[in-house]
Amino acid sequence: MYLYNSATHKKEEFKTHTPGHVEMYTCGPTVYHFAHIGNLRSYIMEDVLEKYLRFAGYDVNRVMNITDVGHLTSDADEGEDKMLKGARREHKTVMEIARYYTDAFFDDCRKLNIKRPDVVQPATGLIDDYIHIVSTLIDKGYAYVAGGNVYFDTSKLDRYYVFNDHKEEDLAVGVREGVEEDTNKRNRNDFVLWFTKSKFEDQALKWDSPWGVGYPGWHIECSGISMKYNGEYLDLHCGGVDNAFPHHTNEIAQSESYLGHPWCTHWTHVAHLNTEDGKMSKSKGEFLTVSLLEEKGYDPLAYRFFCLQSHYRKNLVFTWENLDNAVVAYNKLIARLASTDPKDGTVDEAALTELKEKFSKAMDNDLNTPNGVTVLYDILKAKCSGATKWAAVEAVDEVLGLKLTEKAAAQRAQQAKAASASSGYTVVSEDGEENAEIEALIRQRAEAKKAKNFAEADRIRDELKAQGIEITDVAGGARWKRS
Numbered sequence: 001m002y003l004y005n006s007a008t009h010k011k012e013e014f015k016t017h018t019p020g021h022v023e024m025y026t027c028g029p030t031v032y033h034f035a036h037i038g039n040l041r042s043y044i045m046e047d048v049l050e051k052y053l054r055f056a057g058y059d060v061n062r063v064m065n066i067t068d069v070g071h072l073t074s075d076a077d078e079g080e081d082k083m084l085k086g087a088r089r090e091h092k093t094v095m096e097i098a099r100y101y102t103d104a105f106f107d108d109c110r111k112l113n114i115k116r117p118d119v120v121q122p123a124t125g126l127i128d129d130y131i132h133i134v135s136t137l138i139d140k141g142y143a144y145v146a147g148g149n150v151y152f153d154t155s156k157l158d159r160y161y162v163f164n165d166h167k168e169e170d171l172a173v174g175v176r177e178g179v180e181e182d183t184n185k186r187n188r189n190d191f192v193l194w195f196t197k198s199k200f201e202d203q204a205l206k207w208d209s210p211w212g213v214g215y216p217g218w219h220i221e222c223s224g225i226s227m228k229y230n231g232e233y234l235d236l237h238c239g240g241v242d243n244a245f246p247h248h249t250n251e252i253a254q255s256e257s258y259l260g261h262p263w264c265t266h267w268t269h270v271a272h273l274n275t276e277d278g279k280m281s282k283s284k285g286e287f288l289t290v291s292l293l294e295e296k297g298y299d300p301l302a303y304r305f306f307c308l309q310s311h312y313r314k315n316l317v318f319t320w321e322n323l324d325n326a327v328v329a330y331n332k333l334i335a336r337l338a339s340t341d342p343k344d345g346t347v348d349e350a351a352l353t354e355l356k357e358k359f360s361k362a363m364d365n366d367l368n369t370p371n372g373v374t375v376l377y378d379i380l381k382a383k384c385s386g387a388t389k390w391a392a393v394e395a396v397d398e399v400l401g402l403k404l405t406e407k408a409a410a411q412r413a414q415q416a417k418a419a420s421a422s423s424g425y426t427v428v429s430e431d432g433e434e435n436a437e438i439e440a441l442i443r444q445r446a447e448a449k450k451a452k453n454f455a456e457a458d459r460i461r462d463e464l465k466a467q468g469i470e471i472t473d474v475a476g477g478a479r480w481k482r483s
């Protein structure tokens with residue numbers, strides 16, 4: 001598989017420290033508010049990446065943090081803690097806010113069919129680990145205490161800007177216009193590892209440390225959580241593109257200085273979802289959430305489909321019209337699959353392998369999901385049995401996560417029900433169980449009998465019998481029960 005690596009600025013063959021195994025880390029949400037659909041674009045694409053690695057045969061250990069402390073309103077060390085801001089907004093405690101928005105985040109993930117990572121760790125749960133890392137960095141001469149805070153000394157590094165596609169002046173922390181420079185910093189890019197003194201003394205969450213009562217900086221959380229659950233060698237680190245600097249740059253600085261060896265080999269950054277006016281926001285303009293999509297009658301999976309139609313490294317513009325176009329295409333895809341009979345013929349293993357390989361070829365090229373989606377149309381057009389098409393869509397959709405077979409099966413069952421209602425043939429189970437698949441088979445048997453295809457009618461009766469289903473023919477339909 002070839003994947004673009006932000007650290008080397010090239011598309012590279014994806015290699016892991018242990019063959020066949022991927023240690024993967026994703027920056028998780030800051031749980032001070034609902035995620036907007038821009039945040040969720042990143043999580044959808046990271047979910048596809050994880051699922052594709054598994055599809056390609058890797059065993060994956062995926063770790064994600066939940067930021068419930070330390071992320072300031074600026075990604076650098078300025079402003080107030082976002083959590084505190086959220087708590088004040090809603091007149092709740094920080095921990096109440098964290099719990100509420102963590103649940104809301106996973107609820108959104110469930111609706112978007114985003115798998116929960118193997119390990120999910122709230123940042124407040126590993127304070128001792130961060131204290132240990134910060135102490136070690138001080139002992140090794142990479143960190144210093146000034147004005148009560150602990151800072152990382154970036155002058156100790158040969159190379160600080162790893163993702164250096166940008167101009168240094170644009171990236172420098174603490175020198176933006178209108179921002180007061182922190183005079184405790186020895187170098188303008190130094191960043192806080194542990195705060196004890198800050199402009200916002202009413203910080204709700206504080207812990208004792210060798211440097212006084214305080215709280216960790218945002219960056220140290222991700223290093224600490226990853227090193228605990230992924231080990232010393234990380235294969236793949238993901239996040240939105242805004243995380244590259246300063247967050248990921250600082251993660252690398254502190255992790256490698258602490259470990260004394262290279263840390264993460266591969267960095268994947270998802271480009272932004274923007275509105276027509278520019279940056280997506282939680283405070284200005286329409287707050288675009290999954291709930292809002294639902295309120296307006298959209299299936300969240302149509303939004304997932306919308307995201308998959310674009311490459312993850314390209315900026316994507318969200319408009320309702322663009323989403324409407326995705327809805328039309330998504331529904332057509334489901335309808336086309338529903339018009340194919342999954343019981344038509346048997347699975348042709350050679351054809352199935354060929355279709356799966358076509359999908360791999362698209363995805364192996366830097367996770368090209370637009371081409372991956374095109375393979376779905378190729379499958380539906382392919383000259384093979386319905387059974388093969390359904391098996392191929394199911395395999396590919398393990399990665400794309402669009403629930404295509406589930407939705408097409410439901411559509412087929414509904415169509416069958418409507419058709420039988422108009423034909424007057426009713427099927428009921430004796431114990432009230434609703435089972436669309438069994439019902440469909442019983443109807444197929446009735447159709448076969450009507451067409452005098454008694455061999456097929458008997459075959460279906462035997463198939464049901466093998467499942468422990470007994471049928472009784474009654475006037476105008478059939479009854480069934482489990483024996």
Ligand code: AMP
Pocket residue numbers: 027028029030031037038039040041042067238239240241242243270271272273274279280
């Ligand atoms: P946060 O909750 O602010 O820590 O952000 C969660 C994730 O969303 C991070 O990986 C960000 O890089 C990412 N992100 C933020 N804004 C956008 C956007 N407009 N489009 C895509 N990803 C974003």
Ligand code: ZN
Pocket residue numbers: 026027028222247
């Ligand atoms: Zn992070």
